[in-house]
Amino acid sequence: MYTAEMRELSKKVEETRSQRIGINFPRMSPEGKIDVLNENHPDYSDKGFMYLKHGVNKGNRVPNELGVLLEGKSKLENFQINLDKIDYDTDILIIGGGGAGAAAALEAHNRGAKVLIATKLRFGDANTMMAEGGIQAADKPNDSPAKHYLDVMGGGHYTNVPELASTLVKDAPSAIKWLDDLGVMFDKENDGTMITNHGGGTSRKRMHSAADYSGAEIMRVMRDEVRNKEIEVLEFSPVIELLLDTDGKAAGAIICDLETKRNFVVRAKTVIMATGGAGRLHYQGFPTSNHYGATADGLVMGYRVGAELAFADTIQYHPTGVAYPSQIFGALVTEKVRSLGATPLNIHGEQFVYHLETRDVEASAIIKECNIKGNGIPTPSGGYGVWLDTPLIEMIHGEGTIEKKLPAMMRMYLKFGLDMRKKPILVYPTLHYQNGGLLIDKNGQTKIKNLYVAGECAGGIHGTNRLMGNSLLDIIVFGRRAGIHAGENFKDIKIKDLTFDHVKKYHKDLKNNGVESREFSPMILPTYNHGREK
Amino acid sequence: MSEKKMIDVYIFGKKYTVPSTLTIMDSMEYAGYQLTKGCGCRSGFCGACSTIYRVKGDKELKIALACQTKVEDGMYFTQLPFFPGEKPLYDIDKFKPTMDTMAQFYPEIYKCIGCNSCTNGCPQDLNVMQYIAHAQRGEFEKCAHGSFDCVSCGICASRCPAGITHYNVALLARRLTGKYIVPKTEHLKDRVAEIAAGKHDKSLKEVMDKNVEELKELYNSRDISK
Ligand SMILES: Cc1cc2nc3c(=O)[nH]c(=O)nc-3n(C[C@H](O)[C@H](O)[C@H](O)COP(=O)(O)OP(=O)(O)OC[C@H]3O[C@@H](n4cnc5c(N)ncnc54)[C@H](O)[C@@H]3O)c2cc1C
Ligand code: SF4
Ligand code: SF4
Ligand code: FES
Numbered sequence: 001m002y003t004a005e006m007r008e009l010s011k012k013v014e015e016t017r018s019q020r021i022g023i024n025f026p027r028m029s030p031e032g033k034i035d036v037l038n039e040n041h042p043d044y045s046d047k048g049f050m051y052l053k054h055g056v057n058k059g060n061r062v063p064n065e066l067g068v069l070l071e072g073k074s075k076l077e078n079f080q081i082n083l084d085k086i087d088y089d090t091d092i093l094i095i096g097g098g099g100a101g102a103a104a105a106l107e108a109h110n111r112g113a114k115v116l117i118a119t120k121l122r123f124g125d126a127n128t129m130m131a132e133g134g135i136q137a138a139d140k141p142n143d144s145p146a147k148h149y150l151d152v153m154g155g156g157h158y159t160n161v162p163e164l165a166s167t168l169v170k171d172a173p174s175a176i177k178w179l180d181d182l183g184v185m186f187d188k189e190n191d192g193t194m195i196t197n198h199g200g201g202t203s204r205k206r207m208h209s210a211a212d213y214s215g216a217e218i219m220r221v222m223r224d225e226v227r228n229k230e231i232e233v234l235e236f237s238p239v240i241e242l243l244l245d246t247d248g249k250a251a252g253a254i255i256c257d258l259e260t261k262r263n264f265v266v267r268a269k270t271v272i273m274a275t276g277g278a279g280r281l282h283y284q285g286f287p288t289s290n291h292y293g294a295t296a297d298g299l300v301m302g303y304r305v306g307a308e309l310a311f312a313d314t315i316q317y318h319p320t321g322v323a324y325p326s327q328i329f330g331a332l333v334t335e336k337v338r339s340l341g342a343t344p345l346n347i348h349g350e351q352f353v354y355h356l357e358t359r360d361v362e363a364s365a366i367i368k369e370c371n372i373k374g375n376g377i378p379t380p381s382g383g384y385g386v387w388l389d390t391p392l393i394e395m396i397h398g399e400g401t402i403e404k405k406l407p408a409m410m411r412m413y414l415k416f417g418l419d420m421r422k423k424p425i426l427v428y429p430t431l432h433y434q435n436g437g438l439l440i441d442k443n444g445q446t447k448i449k450n451l452y453v454a455g456e457c458a459g460g461i462h463g464t465n466r467l468m469g470n471s472l473l474d475i476i477v478f479g480r481r482a483g484i485h486a487g488e489n490f491k492d493i494k495i496k497d498l499t500f501d502h503v504k505k506y507h508k509d510l511k512n513n514g515v516e517s518r519e520f521s522p523m524i525l526p527t528y529n530h531g532r533e534k
Numbered sequence: 535m536s537e538k539k540m541i542d543v544y545i546f547g548k549k550y551t552v553p554s555t556l557t558i559m560d561s562m563e564y565a566g567y568q569l570t571k572g573c574g575c576r577s578g579f580c581g582a583c584s585t586i587y588r589v590k591g592d593k594e595l596k597i598a599l600a601c602q603t604k605v606e607d608g609m610y611f612t613q614l615p616f617f618p619g620e621k622p623l624y625d626i627d628k629f630k631p632t633m634d635t636m637a638q639f640y641p642e643i644y645k646c647i648g649c650n651s652c653t654n655g656c657p658q659d660l661n662v663m664q665y666i667a668h669a670q671r672g673e674f675e676k677c678a679h680g681s682f683d684c685v686s687c688g689i690c691a692s693r694c695p696a697g698i699t700h701y702n703v704a705l706l707a708r709r710l711t712g713k714y715i716v717p718k719t720e721h722l723k724d725r726v727a728e729i730a731a732g733k734h735d736k737s738l739k740e741v742m743d744k745n746v747e748e749l750k751e752l753y754n755s756r757d758i759s760k
Contacts (some may be wrong), residue, residue, distance in 0.1 A: 099742060162742050166738055170734070174726050184712050186719075192719045221709060228624055291580070412602075531564070532564050
């Protein structure tokens with residue numbers, strides 16, 4: 001329920017609606033975009049960033065919260081662990097049970113590899129499960145991979161690794177077909193035509209969806225398939241460090257049982273890192289849409305064995321996170337809400353930005369409206385938000401559209417007493433996605449032999465900004481590619497003795513570079529206290 | 535507004551005083567727990583956080599998603615890491631949906647006594663008993679749509695006297711619907727074939743060969759469909 005003051009303010013939205021409906025707010029000019037980004041986007045100022053003193057990316061900029069972990073100490077520092085006692089011996093170890101991990105597991109299994117998935121939370125309790133809006137692929141007659149490519153590059157400010165971007169768009173239709181053949185229920189017309197929509201920055205309607213449970217539908221089907229294939233999954237078993245062999249090849253990992261705190265040694269011919277994002281590090285104090293285990297563990301562990309980071313200083317703030325009610329603060333309001341026509345408005349009920357600019361631009365415009373122009377709507381918890389005029393959707397597309405196309409959103413708000421069909425909702429940018437990550441090639445390989453990375457943990461595909469729907473796509477495309485490549489090559493791999501000398505060396509290097517580590521890393525789980533004094 | 539009000543809740547039997555605005559999940563953290571189980575997405579999508587509770591003075595045991603439910607004064611709750619649920623193995627490529635499919639994999643659905651406990655418990659407000667009835671009758675598409683918003687939290691299964699694992703029944707119905715019942719997508723098949731035949735290589739290479747300035751030019755003047 002809104003407070004009396006908020007109810008009063010929301011009347012402005014209703015008052016101006018008749019003047020806004022049917023009138024398109026102008027898109028921002030290329031120069032306007034640059035200005036608003038420079039002035040407002042958290043990535044565009046040095047505040048909140050540090051420069052790495054150590055490792056492959058020495059001298060590069062990363063968010064403070066990530067930097068502290070990258071320069072942190074291993075949990076195994078003083079740990080005596082017997083690497084001769086192998087607890088799990090497998091061909092392929094997949095770290096992370098989200099979409100990228102599951103896709104890789106299925107393909108590797110299909111090629112005859114013995115696969116082990118170790119995951120921090122329950123299998124599938126991951127960002128993939130939460131993706132609402134959809135997945136891109138250029139499979140309509142008016143579209144093409146080349147058009148998709150141009151959108152990807154423009155969205156990423158032309159910084160994307162061209163080979164990765166082109167692989168993404170070229171594999172996209174077959175990724176959708178793969179999911180369709182597994183029985184994912186995409187939204188379709190009666191004749192089987194895919195229902196597709198626009199997302200921010202798309203030049204064609206190529207966003208495929210499964211209502212606003214797109215990621216959930218994809219994840220639960222893949223999870224079912226992994227179970228059908230009897231692929232072994234260790235749940236509540238985060239990896240806390242990678243292992244190399246004496247040749248310096250990736251060769252396994254140490255996993256930790258979350259409950260008993262016992263450690264286990266896994267030996268594997270190849271390791272696929274699919275640990276997802278970093279939202280729970282709450283860069284610059286932002287709330288996040290991410291799941292509880294999104295703490296950048298893969299970046300930290302990968303960096304420690306010498307894999308290179310790319311674009312680790314570019315973060316995606318989703319323009320529309322929940323600003324109110326406080327119980328779901330930071331949760332995502334899917335971009336599909338804007339695709340369907342909801343527009344952002346300030347305290348005066350005026351639109352101030354075209355509703356489908358790329359995410360970085362849209363988020364920057366909202367931050368500007370609240371923090372610089374002072375046109376935000378105050379929330380009871382002391383923050384600000386802007387209205388998203390959701391009743392507009394029903395006016396444009398007819399009554400019942402929200403219930404049909406945005407059931408998850410509607411339900412989330414109704415649980416806390418707000419009906420988005422009748423009242424606008426309050427939004428503010430939320431920390432949503434790690435644009436960069438560990439640099440890969442088109443088969444998901446890093447420069448460390450036999451170490452693959454897939455999904456949100458990988459870097460290079462999206463450059464400095466990802467478009468909606470290209471992440472669900474990349475986890476399938478590159479998850480499958482990593483699984484296929486590893487599954488075709490594991491037989492020729494000979495593992496030498498396991499070692500974690502790299503960890504010792506890492507600690508020595510830290511010291512030599514004058515880094516005083518305070519934290520142990522990876523983080524594994526965040527700590528929350530909800531305002532309770534420490 | 536009474537935003538700052540404090541109330542008493544009982545976590546694993548022990549009393550804690552917490553702000554009334556918190557969810558069940560947040561209240562545990564406020565009390566000092568670091569969750570290692572029963573917590574995933576924190577936004578009502580993953581079904582990890584089923585929690586059993588009772589409110590003082592009310593005898594009924596209830597189950598809810600901890601991340602989607604506000605605390606109440608006098609609430610006693612305990613967390614469930616997850617519900618064990620039956621899932622037979624199958625190869626979806628090896629059979630087509632028939633009237634017998636459900637009987638083969640989930641024969642227990644025919645033992646439903648119509649008590650409606652499943653529906654009453656569902657935090658997504660799905661008509662669970664109804665979608666099971668559709669499954670019984672081989673109406674897979676109806677079962678699929680009726681269960682589409684299921685988060686597999688397992689609450690329905692925990693209450694079912696017939697031992698049905700509703701969410702897995704529904705998952706099978708959805709996969710069969712997606713794979714066999716809904717028409718295949720012709721434009722998708724065509725595009726995959728075109729790409730395999732190299733039909734898009736040239737146009738893709740052309741954009742890939744552009745330098746940043748040329749790309750910018752192309753991008754800023756690209757036509758955007760309605
Ligand atoms: C709310 C939300 C909505 C989104 N909507 C969309 C959308 O509409 N379209 C789109 O394209 N993208 C969307 N995204 C982005 C997209 O969903 C994710 O980027 C993508 O699913 C990531 O998949 P992943 O497999 O790389 O990681 P995840 O799915 O997050 O999986 C990571 C896995 O790794 C595990 N893990 C982490 N650390 C460790 C460790 N140390 N040891 C073992 N396991 C570990 C986790 O527990 C988890 O199982 C959305 C993201 C969010 C958060
Ligand atoms: S149908 Fe069952 S498993 Fe699915 S959301 Fe409802 S109670 Fe949970
Ligand atoms: S709880 Fe079980 S027996 Fe009762 S209505 Fe639901 S499916 Fe039938
Ligand atoms: S934590 Fe995912 S549903 Fe509650």
